[in-house]
Amino acid sequence: xxxxxxxxxxxxxxxxxxxxxxxxxxxxxxxxxxxxxxxxxxxxxxxxxxxxxxxxxxxxxxxxxxxxxxxxxxxxxxxxxxxxxxxxxxxxxxxxxxxxxxxxxxxxxxxxxxxxxxxxxxxxxxxxxxxxxxxxxxxxxxxxxxxxxxxxxxxxxxxxxxxxxxxxxxxxxxxxxxxxxxxxxxxxxxxxxxxxxxxxxxxxxxxxxxxxxxxxxxxxxxxxxxxxxxxxxxxxxxxxxxxxxxxxxxxxxxxxxxxxxxxxxxxxxxxxxxxxxxxxxxxxxxxxxxxxxxxxxxxxxxxxxxxx
Numbered sequence: 001x002x003x004x005x006x007x008x009x010x011x012x013x014x015x016x017x018x019x020x021x022x023x024x025x026x027x028x029x030x031x032x033x034x035x036x037x038x039x040x041x042x043x044x045x046x047x048x049x050x051x052x053x054x055x056x057x058x059x060x061x062x063x064x065x066x067x068x069x070x071x072x073x074x075x076x077x078x079x080x081x082x083x084x085x086x087x088x089x090x091x092x093x094x095x096x097x098x099x100x101x102x103x104x105x106x107x108x109x110x111x112x113x114x115x116x117x118x119x120x121x122x123x124x125x126x127x128x129x130x131x132x133x134x135x136x137x138x139x140x141x142x143x144x145x146x147x148x149x150x151x152x153x154x155x156x157x158x159x160x161x162x163x164x165x166x167x168x169x170x171x172x173x174x175x176x177x178x179x180x181x182x183x184x185x186x187x188x189x190x191x192x193x194x195x196x197x198x199x200x201x202x203x204x205x206x207x208x209x210x211x212x213x214x215x216x217x218x219x220x221x222x223x224x225x226x227x228x229x230x231x232x233x234x235x236x237x238x239x240x241x242x243x244x245x246x247x248x249x250x251x252x253x254x255x256x257x258x259x260x261x262x263x264x265x266x267x268x269x270x271x272x273x274x275x276x277x278x279x280x281x282x283x284x285x286x287x288x289x290x291x292x293x294x295x296x297x298x299x300x301x302x303x304x305x306x307x308x
Contacts, residue, residue, distance in 0.1 A: 004064045005125040007152045009055045011160050018042065019051040025126070026065060036063065078115030084145065085289050089154035089281050091121055094291040095146045097268045101137035112146060123148055124155035136162045139235065141251075144171070144273025144291045149281070157281035162232060168277035171227040172216070172293065173237055174270030174300060175246040176256060178223050183214040186240040190233045199253060200235045202243045209233045211240045219304035221260055222249050222270075238269055249300065264300035272297055
């Protein structure tokens with residue numbers, strides 16, 4: 001039997017045409033989404049609307065999907081993926097390096113989505129088929145705290161919290177050299193890199209982006225920074241640190257020194273999501289969940305301390 005998914009209309013799809021919304025939510029072509037609607041496999045608040053209907057805030061979608069999109073990413077055991085917190089609404093994991101948040105074009109490696117599936121977790125079906133339960137992301141090379149929604153309500157509430165910056169995100173970044181001043185704020189807009197599609201950059205007309213940093217420990221060749229974000233742009237910390245000429249150690253994409261990275265044994269950006277604070281989507285209780293430093297970052301810090 002084809003799977004049926006129930007989900008509230010996400011905030012970002014309010015006012016969007018039904019066929020467009022179904023396509024975005026489940027990773028379908030617009031033609032395939034329209035076919036589902038025309039065949040009566042899409043209900044909105046129990047009714048059968050036309051494909052051109054605009055979605056209203058608070059409405060409930062019921063979608064019967066074809067078997068072909070039932071399992072967009074097979075379960076896959078992910079080494080090092082650890083659960084930090086779990087209840088009926090949310091599971092918070094410690095993501096290892098080399099793991100993507102969810103499947104994407106061109107990525108065939110492990111993901112948080114597939115890892116949780118292999119561990120037996122059922123997450124929210126909201127979002128595109130390949131992004132089930134994902135309310136925010138960490139770069140493939142970034143380690144640390146990442147929250148995933150298990151209930152449809154949690155998905156809606158947490159997505160809104162991240163969109164409105166009602167969460168607290170704290171990172172540890174190992175930056176090359178010594179930022180001057182030792183603590184400060186980088187307020188610079190971020191957008192697509194003008195010549196490299198896979199990168200981002202500080203550009204005029206980019207999206208407002210604010211990063212606060214403070215020196216936690218200074219070494220001869222690098223500085224351990226405590227970082228808090230006001231915004232959450234793709235590659236934000238990496239782009240902002242590169243913009244002040246102190247890229248994350250190991251971040252060769254954004255100009256890091258490969259010799260220093262090799263000496264410290266870092267084959268990815270020295271960036272760790274150390275702490276995430278958010279209001280629980282059901283109780284409203286403020287939660288702060290932290291993740292310990294991963295072995296490669298601990299090793300690099302040990303080498304730096306020995307060097308003075």
